[in-house]
Amino acid sequence: MFGNRFSQTERSLLIKGARPIGFGGGVGKTIDVLIGKDGRIAETGSTIAVGDDVKVVEANGASLSPGWTDLHVHVWYGGTDISLRPQQCGAARGVTTMVDAGSAGEANFHGFREFIMEPARENIYAFLNIGSIGLVACNRVSELIDMRSIDIDRTIATVEANRDVIVGLKVRASHVITGGWDLTPVRLAKKLCRILKLPLMVHVGEPPPLYDDVLGLLTEGDIVTHCFNGKAGGSIIEDDDLYRLAEDAAQRGIVLDVGHGGASFSFDVAKAALERGLPPKTISTDLHNRSLDGAVWDMATTMSKLLSLGMGFEDVVAASTTAPRRAIRLPSDGLLEKGRPAEFTVFDLVDADLTVKDSQGATSTLRRLFEPRHAILGAEAIVAHRHVPSDGSAGSVHVCPHCGWKS
Template sequence: METEAILIRNVRPVGFTPGAAPAAATDILVGADGRIRSVGPALPPTPGARIVEGGGAYVSPGWTDLHAHVWHGGTDISIRPKLAGMQRGVTTIVDAGSAGEATFHGFREYIIEPADERILAFLNIGSIGLVACNRVSELIDIRSIDIDRTIAVVEANRDLIVGIKCRASHVILGSWGITPVKVAKKVAKILKLPMMIHVGEPPPTYDEVLELLRPGDIITHCFNGKAGGSIVEDEDLWDLVTKCADQGIRLDVGHGGASFSFKVAEIAIQRGLLPFSISTDLHDHSLNGPVWDMATTMSKLLSVGMPFEAVVTASTTAPMSAVKLATDDLLGIGKVAELTVFDLVDSDLSVRDSQGATAKLHKMFEPRWAVRGAQLVRASRHMPKEGTASVCTCGAHG
């Protein structure tokens, strides 16, 4: 299929230099080959180019969701990538353990390869992954893990597998405790990959999990409000979490159906502890509430005091760096385009967190366009349909 150049007019770059204020308005020309051809104010029209009128909107590196579940048809909670992807402003989705070694080949062939979005994956340490995660744990006992096959699958798919995932809460592990986390960490060390750990209802405790992690590893659901798993209910845990974050262990939001608390996030941010990355943990039981989409999740973090530029960084270059995607000179001439055009608009939308607490969002991130290579997709937030809101009360969903 023939492609055309894309000319994005009058947009303010933000997030290309972490922490920097938005730059002056500019135009961006993407060639028919998907590479950036020119950046500057008032670029001359290019014959046949598709025109995006930014109207003073922001443009950032493509939004990157570090935790979602898109092995649609292969698990009982995963959604189609397009519901979390470019139509929502997200150009890269990192699936957080939907597939284990026994199911990754299908995930690759039927979901990852045909998708418009870039999809990467943390491989579940449990061989079956989240096939029936509401009903059948992927980590019942040691028979659930095959170290040899897990290593072989990673080695055969290093272009897509970016780490090892383990869900560490009692609703998944039962009486098995911390052992699966230790096995997952051992496998990650062998493969020289980071580990992503889901923390929730203890045991194991948050403290036990942190003691096993190293710089580059990721704690997802970092601001959960679950009894025994909240970082603001225990000063010793708070001190350990802040120390680990300073040492390079990465705190990921992973909102999900049961794992984000406005109160915990607000207290943590007020005390100077910001998440490394903002992610949705979108799945079938969080899509129509309380998560909705990446933009709403970003807006929630903004509402509890996270600075605008920090929200953008935590949704773009920070998660990109966590999975070893290049983050330098993303608007450089000749670079493959991966961009999200968005506005920040006034709002009075009432939303809730995973514990049911409500808050009003006075500012909303509104995605307008997503660009990945020569692909140009109009984007918007996921709008709820009457009667579709769902509530997840099971910690196994995150």
């Protein structure tokens, strides 16, 4: 696999006094984790003694989870007009694995791989856009004007040549993209996914096509991103029939993904769904250059929003780590076992008084906040912190109760 390609380092790494969460078995007692120079777990235990040649990260009781995995980002920087650089939403924000959601199509995927994915220190995977040009000029030049926008043979060939990093196909099912083409692009994308034996990620937005009809085409393992959007005709709480279809879809194994973005997440919709027992399976940001300093900011803030709306702490962690890994068929069990590649996020959950917005502009106050401290990629520990928007609105200083670390 392309991911977890950690290079040999000069020093081993010891994470000292971290509290495991998200590995199964609830919140564990504090442990030490020793990572060898090869980037693999060498030992775990209550106390591990090491020499001066080992780099030590003092967790001081902070949480240690599998690496945060953002299932929906846009990082084909320079190849589209909306994409960010990977480092703007990756390890420096506590995210070790990112999945680009359709920035590239078959016509420009080779550049995305060579210039973005391969040099990145994070693990980057991709859903290949069913539209050949991807999001080159997002929402200005549609990638799905008509059948001339899709090259079936070249899309199949691109997937086959890049199966180590392409984890599925992406289609945007919204009238602002497809005009009157309705369900045809979704049907074509689903057909190709059956041929390629890969999941389909569908962006649901302004109808047509109807969210209702999209759900009827999907099968186990497919992904609906923007599941809690508040758009007229696409909100699962304004239509009881649609809500029941969403419930049924979740029971059929379809992944409901947050995909916050600049226009696709509503506090009211998410809160109502959680109260009625319909949580998202995965939490993702849909970060791009129009949402970074707008409603989204980063993965930690998005996770904190779901926590504030009533999702359990352990459920939020699972939806941001092992659940998205399973969605793209990466290993999700035994991630703390000896010999496994080390990919973790060290974070605190701190008291806060932070006003945030959803994609509709509604505000909410976060009282508890995920604060990333380190992204662990092999034997490399990257210092991490939340994104501070350009207007400085990401909140006041917070002090970790364990170590006094400030953010």
